[in-house]
Each structure stands twice: as C-alpha cells, then as structure tokens.
Amino acid sequence: MDKEAAAQQIAAITKSLEDAQKDLRLYASAIENGSGTDLESIGKVSSTHTNLIASVRNLNRSARGPVDMVFAQIEAVAYTGAVRALVEMGIFEALPLDGSSLSADVLAEKLDVEKDLLVRLMRVAIPELFAEPKPHEYAHTPYSMVYLHPGIRGAFKLMLGEYTPVFNQLSEFFKSNGWKSPQDEHNNPYTFTHRTNGLTMWEHVKLDPVYFADWNAAMNAQGLATSFAISIFPFHSELSKLETTEASMLVVDVGGGLGHATMQIKGLIGDVKGKVILQDRPEVLDDIKEDLGAGIEKMGHDFFTPNPVKGASIYYIRRCLHDWNDAKCIEILKNISCSMTEKSRLLIAEIALPTTGVDVEGAWMDLTMMSFTGRERTEEQWAGLLTAAGLRLEKTHGLAGTHYGVVEAYLK
Structure with a gap:
C-alpha cells in the first residue's frame, strides 16, 4: 500500500472510530436516561444499539480494507464451523461453570477426543468465545456459557x-x-x-x-426474544372502549403455539371482560404443560380452514405468515376474514421491513424464510396481501429501533 492509499485508509478509520464513539455515547445515554421497561425506552435503547453495531461494523470494514474483507468471510465460515464441531464434541458442558480452567490434556481424556484436534479447533474459537489463561488451558466466558441455554443452542x-x-x-x-x-x-x-x-x-x-x-x-x-413486540399494540385501551361481558370473544390467537404470546396478551388486556382463545393444531396444544391461567381457552384449529370463532373483536396472528408464500398467506387470511364482522380487526404481528435501510437481522431473516418459500414483508406487501383477502390495512404499529411491528386491518 502506498503512502497516499495508507493515508486515505487512516482517515477512513479515524472517521469510523469517531462515529462509533458518538454512537456509543448515545447508546449509553439511552440506557442511563430510560426506564428500561416502557416501549419508548425500549425503542430508544434498541435504536441506538442498532446504530452502534452498524458503526462498529463500519469501523471493522475501514480497518480491514476491501481485500481483507473478502477473507473475513472465510474466517467467519471457519469460525462457525469450528464452534459447531466444539458443540458436538461436548466442550461447553465439560468446562467448569465457575470460570476455572481445564487443560487440553484433561479435556481430551474427559471427552475421549484427540488433544491435537481439540487444540486446533479451540484456537479458532479464542478469544471470541473461550478464554485461554495459560497455553492449552481453557475456561468459559459469558460468550461461551450462553451456548448452554437450550434455546440458544437450538x-x-x-x-x-x-x-x-x-x-x-x-x-x-x-x-x-x-x-x-x-x-x-x-x-x-x-x-x-x-x-x-x-x-x-x-x-x-x-x-x-x-x-x-x-x-x-x-x-x-x-418467540420469547421478540415478545416485547406484543405490547406494541395497545390492547387494553382499545378493548376497553367496547361494551363486553364474560362471554365476549375478545382475542383469538390464531396459530398461537404453546400460548406464551396468548398469556402476555391476556395480561395486557387487564380487567376487560371477555374470553381469549388460543388456537393451534391439536398436537401442538397437547404439548402445553403449563397452566395458561384463567380466561384463556384452548381450541384445536388449522388456519388453512375457516376460523370457527365468528365475530371476535381481535383476530391475532404472530410469526406465522412469514413462513408462507403469498398464495398461502392469502388463503390463511381469507380463512380469518370470512369469520370477521365489520367491528372485528385483524392484527398481524410480524416484521414490517422498510423499503430501504433494512437492518442485518431483517435481511438474513428474509433469506432464511425465502429458502422454503416464505418471506419478510414491507408494509406495501402486507397491504397487497390484505387487499387480496378482502381486508384493508388500517395502520402499522411500530417501535423505533426494530422492524418488528403490528399490522392492523379491517374488512373492506
């Protein structure tokens, strides 16, 4: 690299570092000044954290340069491959949970693996994942211990x-x-x-x-990691406007799985009188082990058939439609709209992508869904599906700093 090119790179790194420092201060301020519980605070923290990550990625890109960034992709593949092998090897369970270390010799004997192989895999995972306080001696860090969580591991x-x-x-x-x-x-x-x-x-x-x-x-x-998005819609304030009784059908959670969102919705509804229905296929409902609480009823239902609950105040469907192509989504939506009345509303809790500036999570989630014909959608694309199903988009409820939202719709 000649001096002029090097000077340009240093200038780019300096600018990227300044941007990252600025975004770090904004993130720290959002944490310090927010309550941490209300949606506005959550959105501010999420927004500033997203910006900070983007700045750090830009700093890394500036420091590495165009050619080295090509090789960064190879590094990432090697790293994730090594970590997957270490997961299957059992290294995460073998290391002490108190942060103390074990030698490669002890680990190799404990796991019945070759020491040379263990060392070669571990050198890829250090220092991003594990600690190496002494040569060929390894210990857990917070970044490795998280893999012990069943959901993260899965x-x-x-x-x-x-x-x-x-x-x-x-x-x-x-x-x-x-x-x-x-x-x-x-x-x-x-x-x-x-x-x-x-x-x-x-x-x-x-x-x-x-x-x-x-x-x-x-x-x-x-689903649990994104449960904050459920409270984006003001369930209590909207439902409290209605005259209801204990027999009123307040919310039908379509394809609600094990009921975690249903229970959260029930809590958000508060003292409004009425029923909350959890719908999913019978074999899914049979897997529910915990008590859903008073006021929640389970109902076996396949959303590719007309919804059996007529005239509910809210039909709610979360993280289901992104699994399906447009034709299947329209079929699902028609099976809900046919049971709605003019006073019913449909809430679709999904990612609503912006037309540009999609964050990393939204982009890779869309590719993941695409791999089996699903997709993450923009507000315009949601509107198109709703129109085809005899519905109209009323409003998209969002939260700053995230693409997760709630699309609200009514019959045309």
Missing part, C-alpha cells in the same frame, strides 16, 4: 445445521430453477440442498426427533 444448531448449507447452495438452486423467488414448497433452496425427496421443509425437520426438539427450542427462544 437456534445455533438450526442455522448451522440446516441453513448454512442452504445459503451456500443458493446460486446452484437459482441456476437450475431460474433467478426468481421460490414459490414451491417442494422445490426451493431448502429442499434442493437437503434432497428431501419430495418432502417439504416442515416434513423434513420432523424426521429426526432429536433435531426436531432442537428446532422447537430455537423457535420458542426466538
């Missing part, structure tokens, strides 16, 4: 086991099937990569009970 194994190979095969799929978004549940990047022999993604993941347990843990963890 999400990691899901993305590395199922979707990393899919992402690597995207170009081959599109070269074979045309450069357009996939629409066929039986022929898409997922089924192409995993050679599912005619099975859909949903059918394929159920073949291995152990893996399916990891898959469910990952889905539940993601």
Whole structure:
C-alpha cells in the first residue's frame, strides 16, 4: 500500500472510530436516561444499539480494507464451523461453570477426543468465545456459557445445521430453477440442498426427533426474544372502549403455539371482560404443560380452514405468515376474514421491513424464510396481501429501533 492509499485508509478509520464513539455515547445515554421497561425506552435503547453495531461494523470494514474483507468471510465460515464441531464434541458442558480452567490434556481424556484436534479447533474459537489463561488451558466466558441455554443452542444448531448449507447452495438452486423467488414448497433452496425427496421443509425437520426438539427450542427462544413486540399494540385501551361481558370473544390467537404470546396478551388486556382463545393444531396444544391461567381457552384449529370463532373483536396472528408464500398467506387470511364482522380487526404481528435501510437481522431473516418459500414483508406487501383477502390495512404499529411491528386491518 502506498503512502497516499495508507493515508486515505487512516482517515477512513479515524472517521469510523469517531462515529462509533458518538454512537456509543448515545447508546449509553439511552440506557442511563430510560426506564428500561416502557416501549419508548425500549425503542430508544434498541435504536441506538442498532446504530452502534452498524458503526462498529463500519469501523471493522475501514480497518480491514476491501481485500481483507473478502477473507473475513472465510474466517467467519471457519469460525462457525469450528464452534459447531466444539458443540458436538461436548466442550461447553465439560468446562467448569465457575470460570476455572481445564487443560487440553484433561479435556481430551474427559471427552475421549484427540488433544491435537481439540487444540486446533479451540484456537479458532479464542478469544471470541473461550478464554485461554495459560497455553492449552481453557475456561468459559459469558460468550461461551450462553451456548448452554437450550434455546440458544437450538437456534445455533438450526442455522448451522440446516441453513448454512442452504445459503451456500443458493446460486446452484437459482441456476437450475431460474433467478426468481421460490414459490414451491417442494422445490426451493431448502429442499434442493437437503434432497428431501419430495418432502417439504416442515416434513423434513420432523424426521429426526432429536433435531426436531432442537428446532422447537430455537423457535420458542426466538418467540420469547421478540415478545416485547406484543405490547406494541395497545390492547387494553382499545378493548376497553367496547361494551363486553364474560362471554365476549375478545382475542383469538390464531396459530398461537404453546400460548406464551396468548398469556402476555391476556395480561395486557387487564380487567376487560371477555374470553381469549388460543388456537393451534391439536398436537401442538397437547404439548402445553403449563397452566395458561384463567380466561384463556384452548381450541384445536388449522388456519388453512375457516376460523370457527365468528365475530371476535381481535383476530391475532404472530410469526406465522412469514413462513408462507403469498398464495398461502392469502388463503390463511381469507380463512380469518370470512369469520370477521365489520367491528372485528385483524392484527398481524410480524416484521414490517422498510423499503430501504433494512437492518442485518431483517435481511438474513428474509433469506432464511425465502429458502422454503416464505418471506419478510414491507408494509406495501402486507397491504397487497390484505387487499387480496378482502381486508384493508388500517395502520402499522411500530417501535423505533426494530422492524418488528403490528399490522392492523379491517374488512373492506
């Protein structure tokens, strides 16, 4: 690199560092001055944290330069591959939880693995994940201990086991099937990569009970991680405007899974009289082990059939529609709209992407959904689906710093 090019790089690094420092101060201020519990504070913290991450990524890009950033992608692949191997090896469970260290010799004997292999894998994962207080001696850090959480472990194994190979095969799929978004549940990047022999993604993941347990843990963890978005819609203030009785159908949670969102909605409704219905397929409802609480009723229902509850105040569907292509979404929405009255409203709790400036999470989530014909959608795309199902978009409720929101719709 000549002096002029080096000077330009130093200037770029300096500017990126200044931007990162500025965004760090804003993030710290949001934490210090916010309550941490109300939506405005949560949104401010989320927004400033997102900006800080973007600045740090830009600083890393400036420091590495164009050529080295190409090799950064190789590093990332090697790192995640090594971590996945270490997960399967059992290193996370083998290390002491009190932060003390174990030598490679002890770990190799304990896990019945070759010491040389363990050392080679661990050198990739240090210092991002584990600590190495002495040569070939390893200890947990907060960044490694998080992998012991079943939901985090499941999400990691899901993305590395199922979707990393899919992402690597995207170009081959599109070269074979045309450069357009996939629409066929039986022929898409997922089924192409995993050679599912005619099975859909949903059918394929159920073949291995152990893996399916990891898959469910990952889905539940993601649902809980984004549960803050449920309170974006003002359930209590809107429902308290209605004259209701104990028999009134207040909220029908369509495809509500194990009921975590349903219970949160019930809490947000507060003292408004009426019923909350949790709907999902009977085999899903059979897996519910905890008491959902008073005022919540379970009802077996497949959302590809007309909704049996007529005239509810709110039909609520969360993190379901992004799994499906437009045609399937319209079918699901029609099966809800046919049971609505002019006083009913539909709430779709999903990501609502902006037309530009999509954050990292929104972008990779969309590619993940695309792999089996789903997608994350913009407000305009949500409006198009609603119109096709006989509904109209009234408003999109959002929160600063995140693309998660609630799309509110009524009958036309």
